[in-house]
Amino acid sequence: MRFQSFSTLFKENKQFSLSLVVLTGLALSVALLFYFFPKNPTAQTGSAPLAVATVALSEQGVKPPLPVRLKIPAIGVDAAVEYVGLTSDGAVGVPNNPADAAWFNLGPSPGENGSAVIVGHYGGKKASVFDNLYKLRKGDRLYIEDEFGTTTTFVVRETRRYDPEADASYVFGSSDEKSHLNLITCEGDWDKVSKSYSERLVVFTDKE
Amino acid sequence: MKKFSKVSIVVLTVVFTFGLAGLIMAANTVSLGTADGFAVLAGTGITNTGASTIVGDIGSSAIPTEVGLTACPGGVDCITLTGVNHNDDNPNDATTVSAKAALVTAYDNAAGQSATTNYGPIYDLAPVATTLTPGVYYGASSLGITGKLTLDAQGNPNAVFIFQAKDSTLITETNSEVILINGAQACNVFWQVGSSATLKTGSIFKGNILALTSISLQDSVNVEGRLLARNGAVTLINNTITKATCAPASGGGRGFTYPSEGTITVVKNVINDSGGTKTVADFPLFVSGRLVLSGITNSFSAPTYPYFVTETTNPNYIQTFSGDCDAKGQINLNPSDNKFCVITNDDIGPAVVVPPVPPLIDVVKIPSPLALPAGPGPVTYTYTLRNIGTVPVTNITMVGDTCSPIILASGDTNNDTKLDVNETWVYRCSTTLSQTHTNTVTATGWANDISAVDIASATVVVGAPSVPPLIHVTKVPSSLTLLAGGGIVTYKYTVTNPGTAPLSNVSITDDKCTGLPGRVLGHPGDLNKNNLLESNEAWSFTCQTHLTKTTTNTAIASGEANGLTVRDLAVATVVVAAAAPGLPNSGIAPDEGNIPLNIVVLAGLFAVSIFFYFVQRKQTI
Numbered sequence: 001m002r003f004q005s006f007s008t009l010f011k012e013n014k015q016f017s018l019s020l021v022v023l024t025g026l027a028l029s030v031a032l033l034f035y036f037f038p039k040n041p042t043a044q045t046g047s048a049p050l051a052v053a054t055v056a057l058s059e060q061g062v063k064p065p066l067p068v069r070l071k072i073p074a075i076g077v078d079a080a081v082e083y084v085g086l087t088s089d090g091a092v093g094v095p096n097n098p099a100d101a102a103w104f105n106l107g108p109s110p111g112e113n114g115s116a117v118i119v120g121h122y123g124g125k126k127a128s129v130f131d132n133l134y135k136l137r138k139g140d141r142l143y144i145e146d147e148f149g150t151t152t153t154f155v156v157r158e159t160r161r162y163d164p165e166a167d168a169s170y171v172f173g174s175s176d177e178k179s180h181l182n183l184i185t186c187e188g189d190w191d192k193v194s195k196s197y198s199e200r201l202v203v204f205t206d207k208e
Numbered sequence: 209m210k211k212f213s214k215v216s217i218v219v220l221t222v223v224f225t226f227g228l229a230g231l232i233m234a235a236n237t238v239s240l241g242t243a244d245g246f247a248v249l250a251g252t253g254i255t256n257t258g259a260s261t262i263v264g265d266i267g268s269s270a271i272p273t274e275v276g277l278t279a280c281p282g283g284v285d286c287i288t289l290t291g292v293n294h295n296d297d298n299p300n301d302a303t304t305v306s307a308k309a310a311l312v313t314a315y316d317n318a319a320g321q322s323a324t325t326n327y328g329p330i331y332d333l334a335p336v337a338t339t340l341t342p343g344v345y346y347g348a349s350s351l352g353i354t355g356k357l358t359l360d361a362q363g364n365p366n367a368v369f370i371f372q373a374k375d376s377t378l379i380t381e382t383n384s385e386v387i388l389i390n391g392a393q394a395c396n397v398f399w400q401v402g403s404s405a406t407l408k409t410g411s412i413f414k415g416n417i418l419a420l421t422s423i424s425l426q427d428s429v430n431v432e433g434r435l436l437a438r439n440g441a442v443t444l445i446n447n448t449i450t451k452a453t454c455a456p457a458s459g460g461g462r463g464f465t466y467p468s469e470g471t472i473t474v475v476k477n478v479i480n481d482s483g484g485t486k487t488v489a490d491f492p493l494f495v496s497g498r499l500v501l502s503g504i505t506n507s508f509s510a511p512t513y514p515y516f517v518t519e520t521t522n523p524n525y526i527q528t529f530s531g532d533c534d535a536k537g538q539i540n541l542n543p544s545d546n547k548f549c550v551i552t553n554d555d556i557g558p559a560v561v562v563p564p565v566p567p568l569i570d571v572v573k574i575p576s577p578l579a580l581p582a583g584p585g586p587v588t589y590t591y592t593l594r595n596i597g598t599v600p601v602t603n604i605t606m607v608g609d610t611c612s613p614i615i616l617a618s619g620d621t622n623n624d625t626k627l628d629v630n631e632t633w634v635y636r637c638s639t640t641l642s643q644t645h646t647n648t649v650t651a652t653g654w655a656n657d658i659s660a661v662d663i664a665s666a667t668v669v670v671g672a673p674s675v676p677p678l679i680h681v682t683k684v685p686s687s688l689t690l691l692a693g694g695g696i697v698t699y700k701y702t703v704t705n706p707g708t709a710p711l712s713n714v715s716i717t718d719d720k721c722t723g724l725p726g727r728v729l730g731h732p733g734d735l736n737k738n739n740l741l742e743s744n745e746a747w748s749f750t751c752q753t754h755l756t757k758t759t760t761n762t763a764i765a766s767g768e769a770n771g772l773t774v775r776d777l778a779v780a781t782v783v784v785a786a787a788a789p790g791l792p793n794s795g796i797a798p799d800e801g802n803i804p805l806n807i808v809v810l811a812g813l814f815a816v817s818i819f820f821y822f823v824q825r826k827q828t829i
Contacts, residue, residue, distance in 0.1 A: 114695045123796040171788070172692060
């Protein structure tokens, strides 16, 4: 019955059905374009209005270099770096492309004093960038390449697991004058209702 | 009829006599003789409870009883004494005996002076707030102070006030206060008490008490003057007694009007990073109860330890102090000091994750000429206001300067009335100075509902050949905002000399960052290695501190030249977020093909519509 009424609609208006096909196809191709050709990370500014709050006030007013690639040879990661801000509920954003990492651009950039934060996906049928993050051990090295091609080395200090709702001040703050880079991803069991894993894994690293 | 006019003539005569007496018979100062060196002098002993502070000698004769007078820290009951305890040497120390004799003479002198104002038998000098001019005030029996008694010397630093509680008591009620203005000095105020004096809890008292019997102070009374009891005891409880000394007749005339005064400027800073909407004017400010306005310099009698800076607080704001005042808003004022107290109010509200960026401004003020050696003449002040932060600053005010009007001469190149980043605004003001004068301007600006303040002072010497020094400090934090949890901030300070006289004894401090050198020697910026800051030099410093909450701190740079000391302040706010960002939801379901949902939906829709298209085509055919 329902099917019939639909087909009647299509019958009566041949042009409507044709345009629907064309429109959907167009939308799909645009979506696929964005999916398969990730934006140039340096050109993307995550959440633009919030980016104003970035605290890039160095002595000469020169902004610190922005990260471009993250390399972790120990777990075979060589990923482009996207930039993210905060989501509407105040959480750190995640990369669009599961193969990319994402730098939280409201905090310090990697190599600046303080705790820089980089987020990556975990799970899924295809490989996500931080699927093997849990394998990192103290002393493992990772490398950040900045927009000028300079590489900064970080060394894993410790790994911690958090409840998704935990107070993460320790991840974002710092109490020394050194430079830190903290990697965050998911871990634990998948909860179908909340569409989320049960834990967050944070790997704390220090600039070498 | 005849009788009536006779009476009226008598009345008129009486009125004229007393009226003239009031004009002619000014109070004469009372010489304290050898009692002058004493802050506390008693006949039958001194008893102290708790910790008291005494500046001046103490002694008792003929009965030298001492209770609770061990030096602090040395017991629950102790005193911090800057002076000599004459009882320590000899129960009947010659100095004390002599001082007691001098006290009798002084007492008789004070009691014997003719009164210019006669009160009734029991008289409250200041039931609420009263101002009295110099003279001799007589209470037939007791005198009291309930509220605030202001003694106005009307510009004469030698003016004398004598109060005679002829045959009875002097009682100051709880939290009563004696205030000295327009040159009044505690050394010139005398209280002759026919029996005993009681200063109740929290009284702030000025002047020398000359009591026939005893003097009792309740808890936390602050006295600038002397406690001199002829026949009885002096009792103290957690008190501060500072021997009053008259300041020399001529001061430097550096902003304060009289040598026994200093200035206090209270500056208000407001941080609305959690939705608050209050501004500077919403917080009435007080210095020891006297209403003051933000950025306006006021004179206060000195020395006074301490003045209390307070405000009408708002329960939705947290108050912190910075600058010359301590964490409780207390400020010690010595004669000729120019002190600054910064009160910051930070609103209480929903914790923010992304801290708003506070503004940061810098103002410097240079008079031209720096000195008028030949006497009175015109001076033009140039004020240079810069935005040394990262966000445009709006609602700029320049207040407190004795020169008016201050006119914006240039700098707002795009005419948007915003002090844009790296913009420099130049203001000017012209005036005529007849005497050496220091004035201070307070610049306030706003960005993201947070205020920034800076202060600039300048002295012009009139009628003397010396060129006054100038100093300038800027301060820039490495980050104006921090995420929750805070972090390390490095403040960079640059001290320069906008004047001509090389500065010696240059020092720099910051009230909430330790590690600055204080007095500076051998700075690499000292190009000619003479330890003097010259006008072509810039001495820079850094200080690192760990901030865990929003902080406003004040750097103070000082230097000396030609016998004058100059100071400059630099105030900066760093906002620290109260809530950390949530941890990211960075997972993809284990069985999901890593293709975002929107593409799956669109692909599905595409497939369905193709299906319909063919079905419909088939039917048509």
